[in-house]
Amino acid sequence: MGSQVDRRVTVGIVADPGVPTEIAERLAEEVPDQLRSRVSEDVDWRVLASSEELPLGDDGTIDIAEKAEEKGRSEHWDLLVCLTDLPRIEPAGAVVADADTSSGAALASVPAIGWIRLLPYARRVVVHLVGLLARGTLGIASDRERDGYHSGAWGVFGVRIRQVRSSEENIDSNLVLPGRVGRMRLLFGMVRDNRPWWLVPGLSRAVAAAAGTAAFGVFFPSIWSLADSLAPVRLVLINLFAVAVMVGWLIVHNSLWERPGGGAAVHKTRMYNAATLLTVSIGVLCMYVLLFGLTALGSATVISPEYLSGRLGHPATPLDYLGLSWLASSMGTIAGALGSSLETESAVRRATYSKRERERRARRRREQRESGQA
Template sequence: MTQTIKVGLVAAPGVSKNIATHIQDDLSNELAQHISQDVEWKIEIVADPLTGSAENVTEIFQTISNYQKTNEWQYTIGLTDLPLFKNNKVIAIDVNRDNGASLISVPAYGWRPVKKRIKSSIIGVVEEVNKYQPNKHNAEQSADKDRAQQQTEDKDQSQSSEERLTHQFPLSNLEAHTDFLEDTNSKHRRYFVSSKAKGMIRLLSGMTFANNPLNMVSSISNVLAVAFTTGASAIIFTTLWNLSYLYTEWRLFLMMIVSVLGMMLWIIIAHNLWEPIRHSKDKRITKLYNFTTVSTLTIALIFYYILLFTFFLLASLVVLPPGYLGSSMQLGGSATASTYLNLAWFASSISTVAAAIGAGLNNAELILESTYGYRQKQRYKQIKQQERQREKEEEDVEERGNS
């Protein structure tokens, strides 16, 4: 009878859960290929809000350890979308050497290709746990092996797991350190991004990816519609043509920056997206959340502006014939491509300002869900609701027992 090895993935809701679900089938096959083909690898996924809300890693390790005991998982890996630090260095992987419970910080893996790296890291973590808890999945078979042969295999596995975990990124590697954590009363093998600067850049890009900027694009579709309607009615007037022709590219560029920043400030202020730093328990984390909100909005608004610019360019090409536009602007000939580009550029900036003032968001909830601070609050609320529900069920059981 084939032995079944259960690997549990405790993922934070959202991006981390999606990654776990996406790699579930491939992970079973790759574990069989890299670890052992003599067993059946079963991947089980649990979504837990605490994995994505507890800024103290001790609580996360306690949670995933409880899942490990309850579900009788041989290997347990938590996938969090929270940033992890030690001495200003970004932690990508944290392995508890005593019980094998491990934690992977998804944002530390950057923008792309996250799924491939996470899958490789999980395989490396399983190999790493086997170093500290030898023959965990194959104790009976290993007992009969020659001791020298077993030592050689352990050494090869040690080199394999270390290399797999440290060589994740093309421009910088991870470096491993062993620390004793008093909170968990155990030794941890931690993998840091070797460069502080590169680690922060990768972390910010990963946190921005976790925020899913495309959600914000869909939520500002109503603003896009208002902006295009406002600008479309203005491109038939000669004032807009003449100003777009007179303005230099630098002035048009400056107007674009001002209009996009104005839109960003309006969204942040109108929806209280800025996390107050003064009363924050961890100012560094709060600053990261705010910076990530800005970077997410920036990407979303770049997409918005490109779409709006494309619409105006197509509209001006359809509505305004080159000969008529050139004669009306006294160009001495037909309008050129640069004339249309500048006109669309100018109309996009002007209409963005008007839309930011007068338009509402199509789905404000999507904007809020695309920020770390809001997700944290929602997850804490969900945890408290679960605790109240659990307490109520226990009280009901106790009342029925007394009666």
């Protein structure tokens, strides 16, 4: 016989579109069992997921108390957990989550949760937050304290998360990843959330220009001889130079680099710029790998081993094909970089957090003006 259920609690998870929504939909299925085993068996836990862009105020914060009140009226939710794709950086470290027991609401930052095994870590954070809210808002005592879910410090992905009292208004406590390790985890999470490999479709013109130049290298024997004479170290340097040229051009041409402000905004701006640099670099590297694969396939198809051997003056090997493809791809990347651009607005938004944040603030102000006029 199972234990008698004393009450029903409905937990709503409101998530930003994209990765947070994907996580929320999975958590809605998995978290009820975790809450029964980790928080209380005497509660019938219902977890519902909703996808909507969380409004951002002029101060860069999300008013979870307002959202909890709204959802409480419209959806009759008892507790609210918001999942956002926007990061939060404080001098003490990366902020994983905030909790406000007075309103029964919490906010978790998906980039700060992690970049590998994201779902298990997100589940652990959400269960922890619901436990805090259930105890502080609804008076439900946890019967699973032994696991450390509600203690002052606990671990996620090998880093100790500290639960600290918040100095912010309407926030009781913060979950913080302290120090440089926490900031690095946040940075990798931001890059993962940007999904840099999706930048490649936004570089179609650059890919076309690069492929045309790389084809030149495949068809002209002088490039074969040059590639054969270059040491692997020099080919690596040419490769890195080509990628750096394209990354630099894309960042400057699309105005992706943020100028640091003053005070606490410096940490945030540096993190945003680092995430942009890594995102664009990985996207360009993905483009380079695609170009290299196409060039290698083309060279193997067009150039016979006998003809290549005659031009090089020694028997041709697979390494010779790889070398000329490598040099031709680097040449193509440099040619494709100059004048290239991220061709869609979604590609620009994906490359930088700051632009998405400004857009959300602008939408919030516009909605407030429209509601005031109404």
